[in-house]
Amino acid sequence: MPPFNDGPIISVRMHMDMSVKIGGQPEVIRRVTKIYARLLIAGFALSPAFLIAYLYLFQDPGLKFEDHLFHEIAIAAATLEGIFVTYVSWRCYLSSGEPLLRWLTLGFLGFTLIYALHGVFTGMAHHNIWLFLLYGPASRLAMAILLLIGLLSFNQEPDAPEQRINPRPWRIWIAAFLLTDIAVAFIAYSAIAGSPAVRLTMEGGALFFSAVNIILMLAGRIRSPLMTIFGISIVLFGLSSLAFILGKPWNHMWWLAHAIFAGGFFFLSYGIIQAFHTTRSFSSIYNQEEMVNRLAMAMVRTESALQELQHSNRMLEHLASTDPLTGASNRRHFIERVDAEIARSRRDNLSFSLLALDLDNFKAINDHYGHQVGDEVLQGFVQKCLEEIRPYDSVARMGGEEFMVLLPQATLEVAVAIGERIRSATENAVFDSIVMPKVILTVSIGVSQFGRDGNTIDTIFRAADERLYRAKDQGRNCVITT
Numbered sequence: 080m081p082p083f084n085d086g087p088i089i090s091v092r093m094h095m096d097m098s099v100k101i102g103g104q105p106e107v108i109r110r111v112t113k114i115y116a117r118l119l120i121a122g123f124a125l126s127p128a129f130l131i132a133y134l135y136l137f138q139d140p141g142l143k144f145e146d147h148l149f150h151e152i153a154i155a156a157a158t159l160e161g162i163f164v165t166y167v168s169w170r171c172y173l174s175s176g177e178p179l180l181r182w183l184t185l186g187f188l189g190f191t192l193i194y195a196l197h198g199v200f201t202g203m204a205h206h207n208i209w210l211f212l213l214y215g216p217a218s219r220l221a222m223a224i225l226l227l228i229g230l231l232s233f234n235q236e237p238d239a240p241e242q243r244i245n246p247r248p249w250r251i252w253i254a255a256f257l258l259t260d261i262a263v264a265f266i267a268y269s270a271i272a273g274s275p276a277v278r279l280t281m282e283g284g285a286l287f288f289s290a291v292n293i294i295l296m297l298a299g300r301i302r303s304p305l306m307t308i309f310g311i312s313i314v315l316f317g318l319s320s321l322a323f324i325l326g327k328p329w330n331h332m333w334w335l336a337h338a339i340f341a342g343g344f345f346f347l348s349y350g351i352i353q354a355f356h357t358t359r360s361f362s363s364i365y366n367q368e369e370m371v372n373r374l375a376m377a378m379v380r381t382e383s384a385l386q387e388l389q390h391s392n393r394m395l396e397h398l399a400s401t402d403p404l405t406g407a408s409n410r411r412h413f414i415e416r417v418d419a420e421i422a423r424s425r426r427d428n429l430s431f432s433l434l435a436l437d438l439d440n441f442k443a444i445n446d447h448y449g450h451q452v453g454d455e456v457l458q459g460f461v462q463k464c465l466e467e468i469r470p471y472d473s474v475a476r477m478g479g480e481e482f483m484v485l486l487p488q489a490t491l492e493v494a495v496a497i498g499e500r501i502r503s504a505t506e507n508a509v510f511d512s513i514v515m516p517k518v519i520l521t522v523s524i525g526v527s528q529f530g531r532d533g534n535t536i537d538t539i540f541r542a543a544d545e546r547l548y549r550a551k552d553q554g555r556n557c558v559i560t561t
């Protein structure tokens with residue numbers, strides 16, 4: 080990620096007047112606020128430790144709240160929540176194929192299938208306390224191990240689509256969880272059930288695997304937003320195991336341990352929901368800084384792509400409206416301009432004029448000097464016209480060696496003067512060619528005026544053309560107005 084120092088500020092205009100500004104703040108403030116943000120996260124994750132310490136130091140550990148129905152309702156709610164979160168993370172896994180999400184799904188599934196029996200056997204608490212108790216630590220141990228494996232798979236290649244939908248591994252895992260249920264029942268009825276080592280091994284194991292998980296996350300500097308949620312949840316799971324170790328069935332520490340675990344579970348499921356509503360993956364959700372950076376870069380790219388597109392559009396427009404040989408307007412574009420001029424003249428009660436031009440004996444130039452010289456003469460002639468007309472007049476090549484000039488707001492007299500200028504400049508020009516220098520050229524011109532010679536494009540074109548032919552008849556190299 081680029082450092083946020085005093086470097087150049089990228090500012091990208093968004094819709095309306097919003098802008099994304101990146102960079103610019105002093106490095107020291109950036110560092111301090113980052114450290115503060117990390118301390119906040121650590122403080123938040125570790126806050127249940129204060130409650131545990133408080134209860135451990137100041138409460139009578141003998142105080143109990145033994146309510147079987149309340150416990151059954153709480154575990155039933157946790158089981159339903161577990162099923163729902165398992166389903167959502169499985170949907171995320173199906174979309175992204177991310178191995179971490181596969182292990183998260185298995186973690187939730189395993190926890191739910193084992194933990195449910197902790198609630199089911201609440202009524203057995205007086206008959207066989209271990210049958211009731213051991214499913215709790217067993218479920219937390221299974222989940223801690225699966226979440227640790229999940230972390231180890233972080234950023235691995237996604238599973239192939241056919242692997243994601245293969246039901247076999249899921250069936251095997253469900254069977255393994257049900258076997259765990261049976262194994263826990265077996266232990267509960269065995270001679271070692273009451274040994275503190277059994278419960279301590281399970282709960283301590285859950286605590287141990289959670290601690291390893293956190294150490295690996297810190298060592299790997301894994302800090303994306305969803306993985307931060309993952310990490311905080313793991314800390315809460317670990318602290319709940321600690322509270323379970325310190326508590327006794329039904330006492331306040333024991334209930335607190337349930338609440339801390341529930342907090343971790345809720346928070347991790349919040350991360351799952353975030354993934355579900357975005358990329359369906361845990362690794363590809365960026366932090367806000369990176370998102371803003373990416374957004375800014377994407378907008379810079381969009382902006383330059385837009386400019387290129389506008390440039391290309393202008394080029395296309397130009398190509399579609401000009402004659403490729405001479406650069407003059409083409410017939411289609413010229414007719415559009417004359418139509419627009421007619422509309423303007425009608426609206427403002429103005430007049431304009433047209434010149435119809437045809438090079439004299441052009442065939443002879445082609446025949447004598449060749450087509451390439453002819454082409455260069457056509458280009459030279461258009462240049463001559465452009466030099467002689469006014470800035471807002473326009474020249475078009477109508478085909479072959481026939482041209483037209485549009486003279487907005489020009490009376491017939493002005494048009495004749497401009498036509499005469501073109502004729503004389505052409506006659507006196509020397510059209511140099513690489514192949515054959517000094518080609519002499521003349522042009523015949525017919526003039527018509529909108530209003531005077533007609534009120535439609537056809538009539539004024541026809542009038543100019545007729546006068547052009549008359550100019551040819553009268554010996555060429557002249558301008559004719561009647």
Ligand SMILES: Nc1nc2c(ncn2[C@@H]2O[C@H](COP(=O)(O)OP(=O)(O)OP(=O)(O)O)[C@@H](O)[C@H]2O)c(=O)[nH]1
Nearest residue numbers: 437438439440441442443445450451453454479480
């Ligand atoms: N070099 C070149 N010649 C062209 C082009 N388009 C048309 N021509 C030539 O222009 C010539 C027009 O010949 P004509 O219609 O007989 O007219 P002209 O020789 O100018 O005779 P008048 O118009 O009666 O003075 C033909 O030889 C065409 O081949 C072009 O793009 N390049």
